[in-house]
Amino acid sequence: MAVRPEGTPCWADAMFGDLDGAEEFYGEVLGWTFGETSEEFGNYTEAYAAGEPAAAVVPPMPGQEGSPQWCLYIAVEDAGAAARRIRDAGGEIVLEPTRVADLGTMCLARDPGGVLFGVWQAARHEGFGAPMGGPGAFTWAEIFTREPAKSDAFFPAVFGYTAQRMQGDTTDFRVYGLGDRPVLGRMEMTEDFPPEVPPHINLYFGVADCDAAVSRATGLGGVLRSGPADTPFGRFASLTDPQGAGFSVIDTSRTEGEAPPLTDV
Template sequence: MVTRQSAPLGAPTWIDLSTSDPERAQQFYGTVFGWRFENSGPEYGGYVTASVDGRVVAGLMRNDPQWNAPDAWTTYLHTADADATVAAATAAGASNCVGVMDIPAKGRMAMLTDITNGFFGIWQPGGHDGFAVFNEAGAPTYHQLTTTDYARSLDFYRTVFSWNTETVSDTEEFRYSTANFDGEALVGVMDGSAFLPAGAPSVWSTFFGSDDVDKSIELIVANGGSVLRAAEDTPYGRLAAVADPTGAEFNLSSLPG
């Protein structure tokens, strides 16, 4: 199992699911990924933490209808100073959706939409260091921003989070860069302007590792989920896009052999 103490600054450090049916979500992800769950209690609003082999991997919370938002996964980027990051992000064109909040004995967080309306969070650890397992079955392996404005997105995240980016491809058919941390590509930025609907926001997505992507898809469908993009072999492994029973989207990725 690949474990770590914390993510590099500016990299994804935590993910959580806003769901209209937390009980069903626990059944679904427990079956598909083997997650175990612990309710943090009323002090934390009933927030549920998921673990793989005793290592925290994700969070789940109830989607409040007042938010008027679909069920979805959220990616949080690591910051050493949430207030400074919010200030830098808003100066660079972001909107601050949820101001900086103290989470007792855990850390500090805020929610933002970037310059192309991509929704994401920031997390300043203060007892909770983020997901402790990655690049394993049932754990995050990669994160991707599909953006409506490729150049502006890259400029934004370079400015606010000091991303070191590398161009993978720069053609009309496929324009893509990675953000590299300590020599490892942990984030991808894809130009989605040719296929995202007009007026749509940019979208952050999480890839979860699977020992057998096709078998994971069978479990997903059998437990009420759906397939958005069928499994296919790519230079980056076998990939698929799926959704859970209430429509929250995520991706599957095979693990290195």
């Protein structure tokens, strides 16, 4: 598999206080299987969809306990250069570029509005291996921010994205792209979001049946936040897992209606 172009979402992970509980939940809901826990990397454990890398779970390090949150990593050619662009654009470096053995180099950051994300300079570990949109695989992601103007200036400056607005949508929703290929959405957080919900990136994982995945999730203690709903992009629902991490599931084979046109901004 070729290394992804700079700016492409390439990996995801999350810290869970109850690692066994996270594996049981996502194994049932998304069909993930899990590899051996790597003590060398803080009990980092990869998840697999159809035998291919899909994401990872890890216990929190001392002092990092709290509500878990999925973190999306964006591919870069040079993590050090990306960190400099992040600072120049007004972002905050949470973890300086760090070499992870022969796997690659990671860096964690926040945009000026507080959205946490990672960058990944691939070496032996190239990121997602499961085909995008397939059961259990990463499918899409959306930045949720209370300061959309800051995100709209920041992400294109750091990753070279183009930006388009979805016409006819009553919400402030934009699509960031690499050329003509959409790679990320950006949604403004309105007063509908409780103040305790931080800005974040919401990840969508593919499922074969959205309603069945929701039923499995809620049966295991997850909370349904919205949906299921039919859209031109698939039938999806947003959930919170039993430990508090938000995510969405989507069945891209079940679509309804025409996608709204996009206009350059």
